[in-house]
Amino acid sequence: MEQVVTVSNITKFYGQCHVLDSISFHVRQGEFVSVVGPSGCGKTTLLKMIGGLAYPSKGDVYINGMSATTAREKGKIGFVFQSPVLLPWRNALKNVELPLEIADFKNPQEISKRLLKVVGLDKFENSYPNELSGGMQQRVAIARALTSDPSLLLMDEPFGALDELTRDHMNLELLRIWKEEKTMISAVIFVTHSIPEAVFLSDKIIVMSERPASLKGIVRVNLPRPRHTKMKYSKKYNKLIECIRKMLKED
Amino acid sequence: MHKKNAKRRLEVVFIPALFFIGLLLVVEAIVFLLNIPEYLFPRPTRVFLDIISSFNSLMWHTSITMAEAVAGYIVGNILGFVTAVIFAHYKTIERGFYPYAIALKTTPIIAIAPLLVLWFGTDVGSKIAASAIICFFPILVNTVKGLKNIDDVALDLFRSLSATRWHIFTKLRLPNALPYIFSALRISTGLAVVGAIVGEFVGANKGIGYVILISTYHLETVRMFAAISMVAFGGVLFFLLVSFIEKKVLFWQKSQSPD
Numbered sequence: 001m002e003q004v005v006t007v008s009n010i011t012k013f014y015g016q017c018h019v020l021d022s023i024s025f026h027v028r029q030g031e032f033v034s035v036v037g038p039s040g041c042g043k044t045t046l047l048k049m050i051g052g053l054a055y056p057s058k059g060d061v062y063i064n065g066m067s068a069t070t071a072r073e074k075g076k077i078g079f080v081f082q083s084p085v086l087l088p089w090r091n092a093l094k095n096v097e098l099p100l101e102i103a104d105f106k107n108p109q110e111i112s113k114r115l116l117k118v119v120g121l122d123k124f125e126n127s128y129p130n131e132l133s134g135g136m137q138q139r140v141a142i143a144r145a146l147t148s149d150p151s152l153l154l155m156d157e158p159f160g161a162l163d164e165l166t167r168d169h170m171n172l173e174l175l176r177i178w179k180e181e182k183t184m185i186s187a188v189i190f191v192t193h194s195i196p197e198a199v200f201l202s203d204k205i206i207v208m209s210e211r212p213a214s215l216k217g218i219v220r221v222n223l224p225r226p227r228h229t230k231m232k233y234s235k236k237y238n239k240l241i242e243c244i245r246k247m248l249k250e251d
Numbered sequence: 252m253h254k255k256n257a258k259r260r261l262e263v264v265f266i267p268a269l270f271f272i273g274l275l276l277v278v279e280a281i282v283f284l285l286n287i288p289e290y291l292f293p294r295p296t297r298v299f300l301d302i303i304s305s306f307n308s309l310m311w312h313t314s315i316t317m318a319e320a321v322a323g324y325i326v327g328n329i330l331g332f333v334t335a336v337i338f339a340h341y342k343t344i345e346r347g348f349y350p351y352a353i354a355l356k357t358t359p360i361i362a363i364a365p366l367l368v369l370w371f372g373t374d375v376g377s378k379i380a381a382s383a384i385i386c387f388f389p390i391l392v393n394t395v396k397g398l399k400n401i402d403d404v405a406l407d408l409f410r411s412l413s414a415t416r417w418h419i420f421t422k423l424r425l426p427n428a429l430p431y432i433f434s435a436l437r438i439s440t441g442l443a444v445v446g447a448i449v450g451e452f453v454g455a456n457k458g459i460g461y462v463i464l465i466s467t468y469h470l471e472t473v474r475m476f477a478a479i480s481m482v483a484f485g486g487v488l489f490f491l492l493v494s495f496i497e498k499k500v501l502f503w504q505k506s507q508s509p510d
Contacts, residue, residue: 053410072413079411085404088503089426098422099412128503 010059018212034198037208075148084137323382324443335394382446389435397428
């Protein structure tokens with residue numbers, strides 16, 4: 001299978017501060033990969049470097065054979081951040097259109113309407129962010145990330161601020177959008193601090209250590225797809241969670 | 252909905268109006284009962300009658316002062332805004348000029364006013380200049396603050412979209428600064444009128460400042476109160492107009508903008 005993302009020997013210093021220590025992994029086409037690790041270990045920094053928003057001090061990142069910056073400039077990467085970062089003066093439709101406006105697209109409405117439908121918000125086109133719930137706001141952010149038809153979706157704890165029920169629901173929605181809707185997305189990298197969320201969503205989990213973060217291990221999740229909420233009661237699922245928890249605890 | 256609006260209007264318009272009339276009645280009664288001489292504190296009814304009888308002349312002077320104030324307001328706010336945009340984008344220029352901007356701000360306008368009359372003459376020019384100078388700082392300080400006060404994540408979003416500086420300015424920084432800008436615009440409505448009147452005090456042959464000064468010389472306190480009332484009314488109208496525009500423009504803000 002083709003590699004979508006190749007991360008090789010990434011090391012990052014912020015001044016004197018050693019954040020990441022020679023991290024290598026790759027993401028294949030069709031893979032959903034989560035990154036877990038203690039808070040403040042540099043997960044977000046890692047994600048930013050994959051997205052071409054930060055640069056490694058040593059090492060390389062390739063997206064479909066391009067440098068991360070080139071891939072970003074070509075619109076191959078979709079970003080969903082911790083907070084939805086919707087512009088309060090734009091309604092849902094206009095927020096989704098933002099990347100298209102920046103890219104000087106001629107008919108943004110057609111695309112933005114279709115994508116709001118994909119995330120299940122076609123009835124809220126004209127609503128302003130302050131009229132939408134947290135989950136709905138993050139749906140708009142997902143629709144916005146899909147506008148450039150990216151092949152890679154990078155998500156930085158996108159559901160961290162939501163309550164548990166909404167979060168579970170959004171996890172299922174995310175899998176639905178990824179697998180069932182017609183998008184170009186071939187891989188997802190998902191940063192989270194919730195081990196159960198990572199296990200539920202992923203094919204592969206990258207476990208990171210404390211600062212300076214290095215790779216503790218990569219865990220394969222061989223639960224069948226499509227995933228169902230029922231799986232959360234299965235032995236396999238809970239064993240995986242336990243296993244990752246142990247990995248994080250040992251020094 | 253309709254009922255609610257009607258109730259709100261009652262609260263916003265009628266209650267202050269009733270209090271105002273009540274206050275005037277109390278003042279009228281006190282002045283009458285204590286037998287205060289008219290040159291010290293005229294009865295409100297006398298002031299009211301004076302406004303009615305000399306309405307055309309008072310209105311003419313008021314409109315001159317208000318025109319000076321509005322012209323200075325526009326000039327000062329445009330200059331302040333442009334300066335702020337330059338400051339927000341070029342740190343060196345900001346560092347170099349900011350201390351002097353502050354120094355000019357702390358110099359009272361009344362101290363500069365004679366110089367302005369010397370430079371711009373006794374006609375409206377010097378009053379417009381005084382208004383513009385006094386309006387320059389609120390907009391400068393607030394616009395710089397608004398343009399810079401951007402969430403790091405929002406900047407990350409725009410960078411992830413490979414946005415240019417111009418995109419970031421027009422689609423993020425400027426709309427983000429609007430609440431700060433309007434806050435300054437609201438504050439400087441009053442300041443603009445102050446600037447115009449100070450300019451008129453120093454040297455003028457028309458305008459409400461001139462009327463106030465002349466009535467002091469002649470101890471025409473009734474006329475002075477009439478003039479003050481007229482310009483106060485003009486200032487309030489100016490403030491309300493800007494507040495109204497602010498509400499229309501900043502529709503996404505539920506509460507008032509930051510001060």
